Amino acid sequence: MTEAYVLALLPFLAAVGAAATPRMAAIWGLCATLINLGASILLAARILSGGDMRADLGDWPAPLGISLVADGLAAVMLSMTAIVATAVALQAMSWGLVQPRGGQQRSRLQAGFWPLWLATLGALNALFLSGDLFNIYVTFEILGLSAVGLTALTGSRNSLRAAFDYLAAGLAGSLVFLLGVALAYAAVGRVDLAAVPALVDTATGRLALGLIFAGLAVKAALFPLHFWMPAAHSSAAPAASAVLSALVVKGALYLALRITIEAGAGIEVLRIALAVLGAAGMLWGSWMALRAERLKLLVAYSTVAQIGLITLAIGVADDPSTSAMWQAAALLMLSHALAKAAMFLAVGRIAEELGHDRISGLNRTDLRPGVAEFAFAIAAVSLIGLPPTAGFIGKWLLIDGLIDRGAWVWIALLLGGTALSAAYLSRVVSRCLRGGPHVAPGARRPEWRTGDVAALGLATTALALGLGSALPLTLLNGTAL
Amino acid sequence: MTQLFDALLAVGIVGVAVAALFANDRFAAVGAFMVMGFLVALSWVRLGAPDVALAEAAIGAGLTGALLLRSARRLRVEPKMCQSRWSVAASGLISIGFAGLLYAAITSVPTVPAYPPLVAERLGESGVSNPVTAVLLNFRAWDTLLEIAVLFVALVLVIVVPVSRVRPAPLGEMVVPFAKVVVPLSVLISGHLLWQGADAPGGAFQAGAVLAGGGLALVLAGAMRLKKPLQGGILRATALSGLAVFGAAAVATAALTGHLLGYPDGQAKIWILGIEAVLTLAIAATLVLLFHGSVRRVPK
Numbered sequence: 096m097t098e099a100y101v102l103a104l105l106p107f108l109a110a111v112g113a114a115a116t117p118r119m120a121a122i123w124g125l126c127a128t129l130i131n132l133g134a135s136i137l138l139a140a141r142i143l144s145g146g147d148m149r150a151d152l153g154d155w156p157a158p159l160g161i162s163l164v165a166d167g168l169a170a171v172m173l174s175m176t177a178i179v180a181t182a183v184a185l186q187a188m189s190w191g192l193v194q195p196r197g198g199q200q201r202s203r204l205q206a207g208f209w210p211l212w213l214a215t216l217g218a219l220n221a222l223f224l225s226g227d228l229f230n231i232y233v234t235f236e237i238l239g240l241s242a243v244g245l246t247a248l249t250g251s252r253n254s255l256r257a258a259f260d261y262l263a264a265g266l267a268g269s270l271v272f273l274l275g276v277a278l279a280y281a282a283v284g285r286v287d288l289a290a291v292p293a294l295v296d297t298a299t300g301r302l303a304l305g306l307i308f309a310g311l312a313v314k315a316a317l318f319p320l321h322f323w324m325p326a327a328h329s330s331a332a333p334a335a336s337a338v339l340s341a342l343v344v345k346g347a348l349y350l351a352l353r354i355t356i357e358a359g360a361g362i363e364v365l366r367i368a369l370a371v372l373g374a375a376g377m378l379w380g381s382w383m384a385l386r387a388e389r390l391k392l393l394v395a396y397s398t399v400a401q402i403g404l405i406t407l408a409i410g411v412a413d414d415p416s417t418s419a420m421w422q423a424a425a426l427l428m429l430s431h432a433l434a435k436a437a438m439f440l441a442v443g444r445i446a447e448e449l450g451h452d453r454i455s456g457l458n459r460t461d462l463r464p465g466v467a468e469f470a471f472a473i474a475a476v477s478l479i480g481l482p483p484t485a486g487f488i489g490k491w492l493l494i495d496g497l498i499d500r501g502a503w504v505w506i507a508l509l510l511g512g513t514a515l516s517a518a519y520l521s522r523v524v525s526r527c528l529r530g531g532p533h534v535a536p537g538a539r540r541p542e543w544r545t546g547d548v549a550a551l552g553l554a555t556t557a558l559a560l561g562l563g564s565a566l567p568l569t570l571l572n573g574t575a576l
Numbered sequence: 577m578t579q580l581f582d583a584l585l586a587v588g589i590v591g592v593a594v595a596a597l598f599a600n601d602r603f604a605a606v607g608a609f610m611v612m613g614f615l616v617a618l619s620w621v622r623l624g625a626p627d628v629a630l631a632e633a634a635i636g637a638g639l640t641g642a643l644l645l646r647s648a649r650r651l652r653v654e655p656k657m658c659q660s661r662w663s664v665a666a667s668g669l670i671s672i673g674f675a676g677l678l679y680a681a682i683t684s685v686p687t688v689p690a691y692p693p694l695v696a697e698r699l700g701e702s703g704v705s706n707p708v709t710a711v712l713l714n715f716r717a718w719d720t721l722l723e724i725a726v727l728f729v730a731l732v733l734v735i736v737v738p739v740s741r742v743r744p745a746p747l748g749e750m751v752v753p754f755a756k757v758v759v760p761l762s763v764l765i766s767g768h769l770l771w772q773g774a775d776a777p778g779g780a781f782q783a784g785a786v787l788a789g790g791g792l793a794l795v796l797a798g799a800m801r802l803k804k805p806l807q808g809g810i811l812r813a814t815a816l817s818g819l820a821v822f823g824a825a826a827v828a829t830a831a832l833t834g835h836l837l838g839y840p841d842g843q844a845k846i847w848i849l850g851i852e853a854v855l856t857l858a859i860a861a862t863l864v865l866l867f868h869g870s871v872r873r874v875p876k
Contacts, residue, residue, distance in 0.1 A: 100836050104823055107725050111820045114732055115813065152718045153829075153838040159694045161718045163836075207736030214729050221722060233722040240729045247737050255737075278681055284690025299681045 096150040098138035099165050099224055102173060105130060106217030110210045117206035121188055124209040128177075128184040131216065135177040139170040139570060146573060149226070157226065158285035164226040167570035168356075168425055172223040172349055175429045178556060179341050179436045180216055182549040186440050187212070187334040208335070211244040215338060222346050228276045228286045228307070231350060235272065235314065239265035242343045245335035246327045257326040264313055264323040272310025278303035288357055295361035304358070308351065308365060315347035317406055318376025321399045325383070328398060329391035333443025333546075336391065340398045341436035345428055348402065352409050352424050360414035370410025374508045376403025381515035385522070390442050390452040393519060394435070401431045401478065404512060408493050411505055422571045423492035429567060430485035430557055434477040437553035440546055441471040448541045457526040465541035466551055468527035473554035475520040477561075480513055485560035488568075582622060589615045602648045606641060613637025626777040627708045630769070634785035639863055642792055646867060703844025705775040712779065713848045717837040721822050724855065727862050728819045734866055735812075755797035762790025770856050774845065780852040784859025791864035811861050818858025825851055 109127035113120035142148065147166040151157065165173075187208055218237035225231050243265065247258035276286055282299040283290045294300030311317075316324035328340045355366065380400030387393040408424035415421045444467035446452040477484035490513070497506050560567070589612060596608035613636045620629035695707045695715065702710035712720050766787040773779035825847065830836045839847040 097830075100827075100830055104826055104836075107721075107728075107819060108823045108827075110725075110732075111728065111816050111823070114728070114735075115816050115820075150836070152836050153714060154833070154835040155698070155715050155838075158691070159698060160715050207732065210732045211729065211736070214725060214732070217725065218722075230716075230719055230722070233719050233726070236726045237722060237729055240726060240733065244729065244733045244736060247733075250737070274678070278678075280691070281682060281685045299685050302677070302681050 096148055096163065096165065098134045098141065099148070099150065099163050101134040102131060102138065102220040103163065103217065103224055105134075106213045106220060110213035110217065113209040113213060120206055120209035124213060125184050125188060127213055128180045128216070131220070132177040132181050135170070135173040138165055139174050142167060142170045142573065143570060157287040157289065161230050162226040162287065163224045164288075165224060167573040168349075168353065169223045170570050171425055171429060171567050172345070173220060175345075175432045176216065176219050176223070176342055179337070179432055179553065182436060182440065182553045183212070183334050183337055185552075186337070186443075186546045186549040188545065207244065207248055208332075211241045211248070212335075212338060214241040215245065215343065219342055219346055223349060226288050228279060228288065228290070232269070232273055232276055235269060235346065238343060238346055239269060239314070242339055245338060246331045248335055249330070249332050251330065253326070254330040257323075257330045260323045261327040264320075268310045268313030268320075270310075271306050271313070275303045275306030275308075275310060278306060288353065291354055291357035292359060292361075295358050301362075304354070304362065304365065307354070308369070311347040311351050312372070315344050315351065315402055315406070316399060317372055318379050318399060318403055319372075321376065321380075321402070324399065325392060325395040328395040328439075329389065333439055333446075336395075336443070337436040337439040340395065340439055341432040344398070344402060345432055348405055348409070348424075348428055351406070352421060352428075355409055355412070356415045356421055359416060366410045366412075368410070369406050370505070373403045373405070373407030373410055374505075374512075376400065377407060377508070377512040378403070378515065381512060381519055384519035385515070387519075388454060390446065390454055390457070390523065391439075393454065393523065394438050394442055397438075397478065397516065397519065398431075398435060400512065400516060401427075401435065404509075405431065407505070407509070408489070411493070411497065411502065413496065413500070418496060419572070420493065420496035422568060423489050423496065425571055426485060426489035426492065426564065426567060430477055430489055430560065433553050433557035433560065434474040434484075434486065437470055437474040437550045437557065438478070440550035440553065441467040441474065444541070444544065444546050444550060445471070447546075454522060454526070457523065463540045464527050466543065466547040467541065470547070470550040470554040472524050472527055473551075473558055475524050477554070477557040479517045479520060483561040484558050485564055485567075486557070488561055488564040578622075582619075585615060585619055585622065589619065602651070603645065606644045606648055609644065610637050610641035613641065627779070627782075630777055630782040631785070634782050634789070638789060639785055639792075639867075642867055701844075703839065703848055704773075706773060706777065706779075708777070709773050709779050709848070709852075713852060714837075714839070714844060717826075721819075721826060721837070724819050724822055724858070727859065728816070731815055731862050731865060734869060751797045755793045758793045759790040762786050762793070766790070766856060766860070770852060771849075773852065774849065780855035781859060783852075783856040785863065787856060787860035788863035788867075791860055792867055795864065795868055811865060814857050815861035815865055816858070818855050818862070821854040821858075822851055 106127055109123045113123040116123070142165060147164070149165070150163045152161050152163060154160075156162075214237055218234045218241065222231055222234040222238065225234060239262075243258050243262045246261055247255055278299055279290060279294055280286050282297050282303055283293045291304075294304055313320045324344075328336050331339060351369070355362065355369075377400050380396050380398070380403055384393050384396035384400060387396055405424055405427045408427055409421070412418070412420040412424060442452065444465075445457075448462065448465065448467070449456065477486045480486040480490040490509070494506055494509060497509070592608050592612040592615060596605050596612060599605040599608055614633060617629045617633035617637060620626070620632055692707070695711060698715070699705065699707055699710055702714045704710050704714070766783040769778035769786060770780065770783040771778075773783070826837050829838055829840070829847070832840050
């Protein structure tokens, strides 16, 4: 479990280092991110060869103490986080954050970005490894607070307002979640994840689970509790947007998936509610993305839609002890994280080259499309779920399972959502594919930047993951139920 | 007699809460909120949870109140304190429904606490005899480490997000004599709470909050000129040392015993006291900085 200890502790220590020595912050950040990537790969390899691992912290067994649990699902989530983290670190390294208004502003952004981002990384790692509901609540507190900081970093009026809404919504979600955990403790006298099956059997326990899911719905920005999210994700700096949209909301989605897996077949009402809200979110987010006028807002609403899709997948999955449909949700999370991070990084670069992010102004005759547009297009292919991307494999697993059950309504909704996602992403991609008469002969090409490398790397990883999806699926198959 | 006291306490809490919600003046609302914090702390004493009572009084009422007063001063425009009647009625209904749901849920639960017996069984191995400290610093020390990380993030937010400094209005001639009494007293009480935490209610959070109270008295008396970068630097380093030392201790225990936060046999008390001592200073420094705002100029 040394790898797990490194994953849980190193980001926090590096965050302190970055806060104490702001000039070296980027170095702390890059080193920690790279070690984090190595540790998550080693952990995944250990789990592949040796099965699940478990460590009782302080040698106190649960429920007295807290256990770290590293299984296939955790390993997939940790690797996803580490890959996105590396790209985000590369981007933030090269380019600071967008809109540096004077030197002082820029260094404040950089000095603040690294400690907050490293704390986010540590909280995510601790969350994915934790086997204890109260401990997970504490990780959510770190996650929520540092995400608010990442939103507010640009210091603009919009981002401060969005950050405040985010803080208020996050606190409300936390309180409801904590209330659920307290009720769960009252009902069964323990708060480790092994208590979840016992919760299903009592009325108080079911109420506790309901409250926990309500809190998670706020934190995951599940429709109709997503009101805080588009503004927050679209007004933050690109590297921060990528973190918020690709990773932070995944913490809540992961826990929803984990609890439904632990709870087994006993929470039918909750599952149906998740599936219905998910479907509604998918359609609403897509509709808003179709109508968005700014590129970042389109991508943010696309996150609302994709969260809906993932929640739908969690909701319609059968009892995990008999069916592997829940793996579709995990795979969709993985593919969304990679593609959405790539998309936000690419949008940041596009906006930087154009000087604005209005969709109507993407056709510029004096500027040829560059690497960022290419990365956006690949990421779009993955989000829509065309073969051979990871998004395709996830949707395939999902629809395959639904066909077996004959659940045609859900299939129709899924296909409708997919068509809508193709429609709203085409608004951008079709403009990126311009050529011929639209481009003047002497048009310049955007220069290469490290940010392009990060976006393109993530997008191609999402693409390649479809071909190599056997690896995450093997990890997920090994997850003990 | 005690029943009468409890009844008065309950009525008082609800009454002060209503006063806080419907006060027309922002400062009056914060004042009522602080009084409510102290009454809630008293109710924790009556419920047999002195640890929670101490934390509620020091942090929930005292320091939160100070932070709220500071923010209230910063906001210039007086907003309409009362929203429209409909929204008040709606939120009241939702709250009552929620409370009713909770009441039904809690009363339906058979009250057999399962965790305290577990703690009691292993308390002898934890190195301390106060079960709350045993849980916070040994059995579930990982939670506490992450909570220190929450404080760390809050501190970074205050440093990064531009906040104006407090310029305390001159408080009159009594402020320095007041500080001369309060500051040494806060140091003594804080040390006592820290030491006592091992076998009676107390511990790093309460001790840190009390020490921070002394720090605030210093700030308000103008004795701590935080604008000097050196002192600000020391304060900041102290605040950051909490997470750094706790994290380093976790690494050290993992290296020594193979278990993260598993203290070596027989040395648990020394480790716990050491960590708590650093945390007390770090929590106090963090809380003072949260009140005071960023002290260090952003590097060029």
